[in-house]
Amino acid sequence: MNDYAKRNKNMVEFTPEKSKKIALARLDLLNQWKEFRRKSDNKLQADYDFVSLHNTSNSHLFEILGKISRGTLHRWKNIINETEDYTKLIPQYRYAKVNEYRTCLTDEEIKIFIGLLLHPNRISIGKAIALAKYKLQQQGQSYIPADITFRKYANWFKKNNYDKWVLARDGEKALSDKVEPYIKRDASLLEVGDILVADGHKLAFNVINPFTGKPTRATLVGFLDWKSTALVGYEIMLEENTQCIASALRNSIINLDIIPQIVYQDNGRAFRAKYFTDEKGFTELGFNGLYSKLGIETVFAKPYNARAKVIERFFKEFQEGFEKLLPSYVGSSIQNKPAYLMRNEKLHKQLHNNFIPTLEETIKMIDMWLNFKNSQPCPNAPDKTIAGVLESRKQQNVDINLLDDLMLATEVKTIQRNGIRFLNCDYFDERLYGFKSKVLIKYNLFDLTSIKVYTTKGEYLCTAERVTETHPMAKLLGSVTDFEDYKQKIVKQRKLHKKTINAVKEYLSNDEVKYLETKMIEKNLNPIQKEFKVCSKGVQKIFKNNSEKYEYLIKNNPNDKWITDFKQTKEYKLLYE
Secondary structure, three states: OOHHHHHHHHHHHHOOHHHHHHHHHHHHHHHHHHHHHHOOOOHHHHHHHHHHHHHOOOOHHHHHHOOOOHHHHHHHHHHHOOOOOHHHHOOOOOEOOOOOEOOOOOHHHHHHHHHHHOOOOOOOHHHHHHHHHHHHHHOOOOOOOOHHHHHHHHHHHHHHOHHHHHHHHHOHHHHHHHOOOOOOOOHHHOOOOOEEEEEEEEOOEOEEOOOOOOEEOOEEEEEEEOOOOOEEEEEEEOOOOOOHHHHHHHHHHHHHOOOOOEEEEOOHHHHHHHHOOOOOOOHHHOHHHHHHHOOOEEEEOOOOOHHHOOHHHHHHHHHHHOHHHOOOEOOOOOOOOOHHHOOOOOHHHHHOOOOOOOHHHHHHHHHHHHHHHHOOEEOOEEEEEHHHHHHOOOOOOOOHHHHHHHOEEEEEEEOEOOEEEEOOEEEEOHHHOOOOOEEEEEEEOOEEEEEEEEEOOOOEEEEEEEOOOOOOOOOOOOOHHHHHHHHHHHHHHHHHHHHHHHHHHOOOOHHHHHHHHHHHHHHHOOHHHHOOOEEEOOEEEOOOOHHHHHHHHHHHOOOOHHHHHHOOOHHHHHHHO
16 A cells, blocks of 8 residues: 555544545635636736635635635645645644544654654754655655644644653653652651751852962852751862861751751762762762761762752752852853853943952851841741741750861871961961971861861871961050960960970980070070169179069169159059059
């Protein structure tokens, strides 16, 4: 059976009477048009005249067909191809059943056409129609269906076979996200702190990297409480550091004062691959050991399964409601970058504010926005705000010292004279005095007033405080606080000096010890103390400080001019008033 015979059989079997009536009317109109054109020398003008006459008439054919165009007439003419077979003019877009479509396309034509439509490169319907028609012509098929026939079949197939359409053109993930039913979870059954959901987000704005001083797009690793939908803790990853995940968990536990039962996060390897260049999986990094030490169960979602992680919705809101308001916003992709970054854009570049926040400023701004976010109604408890749900939690009085293993770690440092140099600051503790070895430091970017110091073997040494700078002339020009700070530092300095002397005495003879003590006294006599020398009956009296000199003169020479001058100083007021 040839193509025409197959098609004609389909028409006889499926075509309703109304469609046959339309086809016969089309054939009659074609014949009238041919006769009208035959009598005219100007065929083009004859076409326009005929169409105008038909569209303004009250004929029987107009009642059936309605208005037509010149193009429609020529299309019908090409379809019947000099024959009188009205079945070729039968409308080809009627439905039968849910899974059945009445079309004049043969099985072979459908197979070729659908094969192109379901191509993984997502060929457009128009291009698929053109390729299908070309392939049929190459196969020697005499009759080629019209474009509208293919297009209407494609639209019907997509609507009634959407699962096949999505899987073939977009893949399994798209099938899972767009077609397959999902499980609705009831978060009201949870308590605050039961489950924390973790993920990372590449910030869409620049910050100043304190390690390099240059603008950079950092990564925020956050933990969201499933019950309240609040971001309870986060860490900002400025340089690649796998410990950033653990540090963010530490901040979350401190803020909540609760150790969660479960941490729910992306697939271990996928999470790593998304934010770090090292392809090691979560379990290979030793995180499971850190988590299990605290009694935390880790649950991994399927890779890139966004619907399973409520934190994905949070990050979308974070970008729209916070990141886009910052002057340093650069967009997360080429498609959504701001106007001032567009090529040849002069006006917006002139108007743009070039402010780039430091890490400290960034944290303050994020925390301010989180306060606003937490003031909004909680999706899992509509009668309460997010902050209200958080306040209802049962705190556990967690010992922060248990969380030291979760602190953000950095590279090995060498102890110098003033302690440890880190982020352009010195950190010192008396227990570091006398050491010139390498150590490992752990820190929290949210509180850089101190760092924890460990040996390279992981043994805890001390907590080093950040060294503050002293007023250059604390006694004469500084405040009482400045002077007190200066005195305390001098005391510590002499204490450490004396400590070393006493330690060395064990290794020296008595004569050598006396020599050292004499040198130490001479060294400790600063220019101010040298003024403390007074003569009494030919013997020099040396005072340790102004206070000692004052007490001596009050008893022995109360009319001394030095006493009057000393009473005008800040030191006197601090000590005696």
